[in-house]
Amino acid sequence: MTDSRNNKGAQGHLHPLTQIVREIVDSFVAMGFEVADGPEVESEHYNFDVLNVPKDHPSRDMQDTFWLKPSEDGSPNHSTSGVGLKGVSQTVLRTHTSSVQARYMETQKPPFKIIVPGKVFRCEATDATHEAQFHQIEGLVVGEGISLSHLQYTLNEFFKRLYGTQATIRFRPSFFPFVEPGVEVDVSCVKCSGKGCGMCKQTGFIEVMGAGMVHPNVLTASGIDPQKYRGFAFGMGVDRLVMLKYGIDDIRYLYSGDLRLVNQF
Ligand SMILES: [Zn+2]
Numbered sequence: 519m520t521d522s523r524n525n526k527g528a529q530g531h532l533h534p535l536t537q538i539v540r541e542i543v544d545s546f547v548a549m550g551f552e553v554a555d556g557p558e559v560e561s562e563h564y565n566f567d568v569l570n571v572p573k574d575h576p577s578r579d580m581q582d583t584f585w586l587k588p589s590e591d592g593s594p595n596h597s598t599s600g601v602g603l604k605g606v607s608q609t610v611l612r613t614h615t616s617s618v619q620a621r622y623m624e625t626q627k628p629p630f631k632i633i634v635p636g637k638v639f640r641c642e643a644t645d646a647t648h649e650a651q652f653h654q655i656e657g658l659v660v661g662e663g664i665s666l667s668h669l670q671y672t673l674n675e676f677f678k679r680l681y682g683t684q685a686t687i688r689f690r691p692s693f694f695p696f697v698e699p700g701v702e703v704d705v706s707c708v709k710c711s712g713k714g715c716g717m718c719k720q721t722g723f724i725e726v727m728g729a730g731m732v733h734p735n736v737l738t739a740s741g742i743d744p745q746k747y748r749g750f751a752f753g754m755g756v757d758r759l760v761m762l763k764y765g766i767d768d769i770r771y772l773y774s775g776d777l778r779l780v781n782q783f
Contacts, residue, residue: 556621584639620736699730
């Protein structure tokens with residue numbers, strides 16, 4: 519039996535993940551963002567439907583999403599909101615923090631800027647870069663005259679705060695159902711500062727998040743007039759940012775509770 523008294527005198531501290539979540543949230547709060555929250559057990563409605571994810575989209579597949587069993591009478595086992603009426607919407611463990619977007623937009627009037635930190639879940643085999651549970655941070659800005667350049671400025675500012683003033687970002691065109699246009703965001707390699715090394719596969723950049731302009735269908739589904747308002751959204755995997763920042767090469771270390779890792783921070 520391990521004698522817990524061996525640790526007598528050792529001082530506890532926050533886990534590196536919690537530390538970086540707080541650091542990221544603080545950066546955005548300093549830029550005027552508000553923190554929003556939502557349930558981890560979510561309806562298909564908020565997780566997919568209102569985000570313009572088609573019924574036949576592969577991300578809804580059993581292999582990616584944890585679906586919760588309906589109750590005996592066939593109604594969805596849904597305890598988090600009034601949505602998810604019988605036969606209409608199933609219940610899932612949220613696959614992204616984007617589910618909070620629509621919940622927030624339904625009740626708030628633009629303009630607003632929110633940041634949403636939280637746990638998300640994917641039905642995946644675990645390896646050095648995949649876990650069934652991980653952390654995301656979602657950002658959403660809606661207002662009049664919002665453009666892609668506002669997104670670029672915000673993210674540029676954020677990565678300079680996180681990785682230092684030498685950090686730069688670049689956009690690459692991409693597709694996500696809930697944004698149009700959509701982009702992948704790369705940040706200059708934290709190890710070689712863009713010169714090229716093994717970690718960035720000699721490209722000088724590392725992919726860190728997806729982002730884009732909020733799709734008009736998403737605004738409409740949340741009761742916001744897309745003719746009047748526009749917005750941008752971004753979502754990043756926090757685990758990956760921690761791994762990059764500290765050179766951790768296996769995501770599973772972050773959840774193992776191993777003090778040999780935790781005590782280094
Ligand atoms: Zn590099």
